[in-house]
Amino acid sequence: MTQDTLFPLGEFGFLINPLDRAAHLRDDEEKLFALEGKSNSRAFVIHRDSLLLKQDGDTVRAALTIREALGFGANPGTIFLGLRDGAPYFGMGIPPAAAEKLIGRNDVLVEPLRNVASQGIVPPSELSAIATAKSMVHFHQRHGFCSNCGSKTQMAQGGWKRECPNCKTETFPRTDPVVIMLVTDGDRCLLGRQKQFLKGMWSCLAGFVEPAETIEDAVRREILEEAGIECADVHYYKAQPWPYPYSLMIGCTARAVTTDIRIDRNELEDARWFTRDDVIAMFNNTHADGFRSPNGIAIAHHLLGEWAFGSK
The missing domain is CATH 3.90.79 (Nucleoside Triphosphate Pyrophosphohydrolase)
Known part of the structure; x- marks a missing residue:
């Protein structure tokens, strides 16, 4: 296995916060x-x-x-x-x-x-x-004006809130939950590509959690919408703060119930099944087609790595 010295498996970026938020x-x-x-x-x-x-x-x-x-x-x-x-x-x-x-x-x-x-x-x-x-x-930068009355807002609570001096509306920082999941079918896993990905990179599928939706429902819905795959047995892995601009990546695994891929081309450029040996080659930069895994900073790298190099 090619080891990422910055981010060993299970230790992805933005994970350790030494600050006491006080x-x-x-x-x-x-x-x-x-x-x-x-x-x-x-x-x-x-x-x-x-x-x-x-x-x-x-x-x-x-x-x-x-x-x-x-x-x-x-x-x-x-x-x-x-x-x-x-x-x-x-x-x-x-x-x-x-x-x-x-x-x-x-x-x-x-x-x-x-x-x-x-x-x-x-x-x-x-x-x-x-x-x-x-x-x-x-x-x-994005909440300089009140969403209720349009007046200019002011920073408060050490920057952890904005207040409207006119209508007293309070606006707080938001965190957008995103599910990112590794779907497996025995010794195969489902990976996708988006147009903006670096050349050769394949990753886990992901999508925003919608209002009044559970994490499990979001995983099943996103996989079905983007790749046409029905899945079950959703399990939580780990979460990763992702500051682009303020998401929380909720890592999950799931088991495929169906295997015929139907790609939503508005969401994905491509999607396919990869064997465990494929993923190991992607980690080692030896894949025959030049495919590779996401960078070690991303939780997707660790979802893939722990599955590929775990117990068979």
């Missing part, structure tokens, strides 16, 4: 202001789907001082993420014009978070806190 501090504006001014306070600065990184020679770091973040042009409004070993951590956004001015400088990088995570540019232990910052920054 929710009891969110309503204490005076205390949060004092924490922001401490010398050991740090911030993750988000630009769209990218992260600002301070570069000192060969050393790259994501946790900036507040002064560094503001010096690069980050917005002064901070989102309190929590405490790590007593040090306060914040999330900050940055205007597009300020971010664009940083491109090409030798002391800062503006790097897509997917690259930061998958290439090990920062330690895996920092990824969950960075994902929190990214999701929260996107929340504030």
Whole structure:
């Protein structure tokens, strides 16, 4: 088996969060202001789907001082993420014009978070806190106006809520549940491709959980809609926060009841059955057709790997 040294099986990205969220501090504006001014306070600065990184020679770091973040042009409004070993951590956004001015400088990088995570540019232990910052920054960027009356909203509770001063409507960060499932038929598993996938990559099927729907029902519905396969025996595997922009990937397994594939071309470019040996070859980058598994950052990689390399 080709081992992913960054993400061994069962240890995917955005999984470990060393922060104490310290929710009891969110309503204490005076205390949060004092924490922001401490010398050991740090911030993750988000630009769209990218992260600002301070570069000192060969050393790259994501946790900036507040002064560094503001010096690069980050917005002064901070989102309190929590405490790590007593040090306060914040999330900050940055205007597009300020971010664009940083491109090409030798002391800062503006790097897509997917690259930061998958290439090990920062330690895996920092990824969950960075994902929190990214999701929260996107929340504030997308909810600047009240959905009830249209008035401009204001940040509250250390960034964990927006309030409308006109009609008093409160808006909270959202998390979108998504099921991602490995469907098996004995020693075969069902994998699909979407048009935006990297060349040769195949992955587990996935889809959003709809209102008033259980996880199990969502798994069965998505597999039937996308591939025409009926399945049963749905079991929970693990969950993964996925900050694009604020999803929770709910990993599951299921057993196929039917096996004839009928592809919904609006959802998938292709879908097919793969043998266990196929998947092992995909992990080892030796598949005859050049097919490969998802990157180790993704829960799909681990669903596949634990099935392929588990007991036969």
